[in-house]
Amino acid sequence: MSSAPARPYGSRAAALLMLMLPVALYLLVFVYPLSSVVTLSVDNSALSGRFDNLSALGPDATPDGEAAALLADLGTMEKKQLGEVARMLNQQRSGFRSLIMSTGKEAEAIAPTMAGLVAFDARWAEPGYWAIIRENAAPITWKHYQRALGITLAEDGSLASGEDLYLRVMGRTLVITLQVTILTLLVGYPLAYAAAHGSAGVSTFVLAVVLLSFWTSILVRTTAWVVLLQTNGLVNTVLVGLGLVAEPVQLIFNRFGALLAMTHVLLPFAILPMLNVMRTIPASQADASRSLGAGPVETFLRVYFPQTLRGVAVGGGTVFILSLGFYVTPALTGGPEDQMLAWFIADFVNKTLNWGMAAALSVLLLAMVAVLVALAGLARWATARRKVEAA
Incomplete structure (x- = not known):
């Protein structure tokens, strides 16, 4: 029995090059716009x-x-x-x-x-x-970063502290993002559990609702919330009709409206990762825990919930990263004090035509994401190291 002849070196190199080409194209598509934004933020040639x-x-x-x-x-x-x-x-x-x-x-x-x-x-x-x-x-020039970080030029040309508007906007963006992440996890966890362990009808219904929302345009979903929550909208009409409130409540163009609409838009990104993890947990583990004398609450907290934390982390991290750059939903449903950093970036691009300032804010937003991801990775590494040392 003769063995197959070895392929020539040039043929193997060509195959390896073809495999690496998609990765190289992806990096080029990602790195080139990023480098352009960084360059634009410090370019003063105009x-x-x-x-x-x-x-x-x-x-x-x-x-x-x-x-x-x-x-x-x-x-x-x-x-x-x-x-x-x-x-x-x-x-x-x-x-x-x-x-x-x-x-x-x-x-x-x-x-x-x-x-x-x-x-x-x-x-x-x-x-x-x-x-x-x-x-x-x-x-x-560093003038755009100075303005974004609240640094200004004094009368003598030295640097001094100035208006901290964009620092406050960055802080507001983080707060809103954290609030949306917590809300999506609190609402999404029970829905994911119902889809993973409910009856066939319940599971199908939950998945259908989640996927239908996922397949609908963000602009359509956001506009729907504006119609529902406005002063003469369906929600206020029902509240007044039932006598729960004497007059319509302000439910839109404030933090409540922004959080509600953003949570609805981002909910599928939290549910699907948790659902995938929950489906891999064998039901026999809960049965074994119950047979050893543990109640349903103790079984959930000590056996089931720790195994779902990976899905919680993935879903929460995805929602957190996506909501950091949200623009349309808070712009349509939030008030002036609820606009996130993306709104100011769009304002500099579309209205004042200050591309350098828009690029600087974009770089700072990217840097903020990179720092948070690095901190999360460091925390995960520290946790893994403690487990190894404990073992």
């Missing part, structure tokens, strides 16, 4: 490219030299370019737009000295304006 003369000055430049370079840069800009520069600088300090526009239009008539600039507009004597100008003359 502004620095307009200040060629100012950026060419060294750190020992005199005030008159900076004034002359600034006037030379503003004088060479077209009206459209001048408007773009004024708009971007105004995002850092209110009043910059009018200052840049008026100075740029009269750049050729202004004396190329600091005294000439101040004589034209007294605001050029304020160090804060010059600190922002010098910062934006560099091709790389």
Whole structure:
């Protein structure tokens, strides 16, 4: 009996390359957009490219030299370019737009000295304006991260603590995400248990409801909650009709509405992992525990529940990660104080056209997720190590 001839080395290398190609394409599709967002968050070429003369000055430049370079840069800009520069600088300090526009239009008539600039507009004597100008003359900037982290430039150009709006938004995002995760687990665990151990009819009904919700568009489900919870909606009509409340209750456009809608949207992501784990637990274990004298509650807490924690962790982790980036549901059902970080990212992209700030907030959101995942992995490693040491 003869053995099959070995394949040539080139043929094996080609097969290995074909197997690695999907992985390489996946990494490329994932890494390229991520690197683009990181680059965009620190890229300042749109502004620095307009200040060629100012950026060419060294750190020992005199005030008159900076004034002359600034006037030379503003004088060479077209009206459209001048408007773009004024708009971007105004995002850092209110009043910059009018200052840049008026100075740029009269750049050729202004004396190329600091005294000439101040004589034209007294605001050029304020160090804060010059600190922002010098910062934006560099091709790389950290201004978006400074704004996101509540750091600002003082009048003398030094860093100081500023408005912590986006830090509070990040904290609010974490709180809402944690609340939604807890609610989905509390509601999803009994439903998963019913689907795993109930009768055929109960199991089919629960799975049908879960999958029907899963297959329905997020926008449709969110809009349905808006219709149900509004002042004249079905829920308030029933409550008033039964005499439970004297007048309609505010159930939408607040934290309650946002949490309820998000929990409904994300519930299948919690139920399905727990259901898969519950179906692998043999029923004989509960029978053995009962035969040894344990009651149903003790059997559940000591035998059944610990084995389902893996599904709870997977379902809760999935819901947590997904809800961190939620935008549509809290935007439609929450109030002004219930908007998450994704809403501000979308606002910078669609309204103010501040792509750098949107990219910086996106990177911070990704960093927050990475830190939480790392902490979860560290906790899991520590738990496994304690078990090994105990054994």
